[in-house]
Amino acid sequence: MHITSLAIPDVLLITPKIFSDERGFFMESFNQRDFAAATGLDVTFVQDNHSRSKQGVLRGLHYQVKQPQGKLIRVTQGEVFDVAVDMREKSSTLGMWVSAVLSEKNNHQLWVPPGFAHGFYVLSEYASVQYKCTQYYRPSDESCVRWNDESLDISWPMNDREKVVVSKKDAGATGFHRAPRISIY
Structure with missing residues (x-):
């Protein structure tokens, strides 16, 4: 696999090895030993999630x-x-954001370490997103930052005419400056 650090070095873009021929392709989507060797991270995943969303969903x-x-x-x-x-x-990068386009065509993966808020916007007609988590989901521990908070100034790839579809929870999210911080040091 090939590892690329993004503008926030703790967030990694991972390109797995793909073996293609006339039948299609094969790849290991995750291998604990290879992940640890390539990233230097010793993590344990305890939960896998899968979401399917239509175009315009954030x-x-x-x-x-x-x-x-x-x-x-x-x-x-x-x-x-x-x-x-x-x-x-x-963190010296508190409030900074990084992004990557992930697709079935590029097979890229994104490592988002503990301490980061995460979100995505669907560019295609539909998208299936699968992700592994290092902690179990606890609804009472969850927080949400408003996706369009002006202080974050995230460059979402949408035009003003596109309707962004968000959940009620996400529509009522907290602004960045009032959102709880994570103490993991």
Whole structure:
């Protein structure tokens, strides 16, 4: 696999090895030993999630405060614009964000470490997003930052005429400056 650090070095773009021929392709979507060797990270995943969303859906920006989740994200159908926002209170990159386009065509994966809010916007007609988590989901621990918070100034790839579809929870999310920070140092 090939690892690329993004503008926030803790967030990694992972390109797995793909073996293609006339039949199609094969890839290991995850191998604990190879992941640890390539990234230097010793993580244990405890939960796998899968969401399917239609074009124009924006999910996020979600995170857990007391038991932050690291996430290894990939798209198995369609294409999304995926975003990670640093919520770590003592981080030099607090409030900064990075993004990557993940798709079934590029097979890229995004490692979003604990301490980051995560969200994505669906670019294709439909998208299936699958991700592994390092902590169990706890609804009482979840927080959500408003996706269009002006202080974050995320460059979502949509035009003003596009209707963004969000859940009621995401529509009522907190602004970045009032959102709880994560203390993981």
